[in-house]
Amino acid sequence: MNRRAVQDDYPDDMSHCYGCGRLNPGGLQIKSRREEDEMVARFRPEPGHTSMPGFVYGGLLASLVDCHAMAVATDAASRARPEEGIERFVTASLEVHYLRPTPIGVELEIRGKIEELKGRKAVVSVRILAGGVECVRGRVVGVRLPETMYRPANRPVSNPG
Amino acid sequence: MNRRAVQDDYPDDMSHCYGCGRLNPGGLQIKSRREEDEMVARFRPEPGHTSMPGFVYGGLLASLVDCHAMAVATDAASRARPEEGIERFVTASLEVHYLRPTPIGVELEIRGKIEELKGRKAVVSVRILAGGVECVRGRVVGVRLPETMYRPANRPVSNPG
Numbered sequence: 001m002n003r004r005a006v007q008d009d010y011p012d013d014m015s016h017c018y019g020c021g022r023l024n025p026g027g028l029q030i031k032s033r034r035e036e037d038e039m040v041a042r043f044r045p046e047p048g049h050t051s052m053p054g055f056v057y058g059g060l061l062a063s064l065v066d067c068h069a070m071a072v073a074t075d076a077a078s079r080a081r082p083e084e085g086i087e088r089f090v091t092a093s094l095e096v097h098y099l100r101p102t103p104i105g106v107e108l109e110i111r112g113k114i115e116e117l118k119g120r121k122a123v124v125s126v127r128i129l130a131g132g133v134e135c136v137r138g139r140v141v142g143v144r145l146p147e148t149m150y151r152p153a154n155r156p157v158s159n160p161g
Numbered sequence: 162m163n164r165r166a167v168q169d170d171y172p173d174d175m176s177h178c179y180g181c182g183r184l185n186p187g188g189l190q191i192k193s194r195r196e197e198d199e200m201v202a203r204f205r206p207e208p209g210h211t212s213m214p215g216f217v218y219g220g221l222l223a224s225l226v227d228c229h230a231m232a233v234a235t236d237a238a239s240r241a242r243p244e245e246g247i248e249r250f251v252t253a254s255l256e257v258h259y260l261r262p263t264p265i266g267v268e269l270e271i272r273g274k275i276e277e278l279k280g281r282k283a284v285v286s287v288r289i290l291a292g293g294v295e296c297v298r299g300r301v302v303g304v305r306l307p308e309t310m311y312r313p314a315n316r317p318v319s320n321p322g
Contacts, residue, residue, distance in 0.1 A: 052177070060179065091219045
């Protein structure tokens with residue numbers, strides 16, 4: 001799949017996220033792309049990303065829900081109000097339901113849909129499937145990046161990602 | 162601090178969790194200990210654990226909430242019904258509220274309390290503080306490890322952590 005991901009278009013100084021920043025070499029590098037009416041990311045956990053042996057760690061699944069949801073918000077905002085350019089969202093709250101244990105060793109499919117986009121706020125629903133079986137359901141509230149979290153590249157940063 | 166953590170007493174074949182397994186060398190190795198009436202874990206994120214530069218990644222914070230909450234559940238169960246031995250809990254649902262951006266570069270304090278323990282179910286509330294300031298609030302529902310997720314050491318495991 002060669003199409004650009006939402007995260008490929010995040011500005012450089014907003015691309016250090018551990019979950020999805022293309023400039024964070026040790027991170028997860030989650031990539032979210034449109035497929036028909038849903039946004040989809042595909043991710044294969046590392047062998048060490050376990051909870052109990054054989055199953056995927058819940059914190060990793062929460063991370064996939066989180067970053068993918070924020071990409072869904074950016075995508076929805078880009079289409080609803082393209083004149084604003086790329087809008088970067090950050091998570092205000094995250095809700096994850098582990099419907100069944102998620103097997104490790106298969107590629108996961110993370111599917112997200114915008115539920116609400118109003119001003120600075122976005123609500124996104126996410127599902128994670130393993131081998132076509134839904135294992136995780138999430139709901140994420142994001143807000144457009146607040147000024148307090150943004151340090152342009154020419155301002156000093158104490159801990160670059 | 163030399164006191165044993167809850168995770169130090171998890172059985173070996175339940176100690177591969179990416180977040181808190183002492184047998185997962187590449188994992189986060191979260192350690193939860195009792196301090197007066199609360200369970201506390203202390204964790205210093207790596208420089209790469211960023212969201213926006215300067216702030217901690219939300220998925221990592223969700224992971225800290227998750228594993229610490231399950232340790233709180235184990236601790237509460239051990240004290241309420243010691244005859245059961247070590248009870249290992251896994252997450253059924255996770256709710257995380259990011260009250261304010263969490264600064265990176267300081268040690269985080271993760272504080273948890275049992276809210277409900279009834280049969281196989283535990284509900285835990287968690288707060289994360291940075292420099293004494295509360296940045297994250299979480300609520301986690303755990304269930305005692307179901308048989309479907311448990312593979313004793315002598316059963317083959319396709320992807321050891």
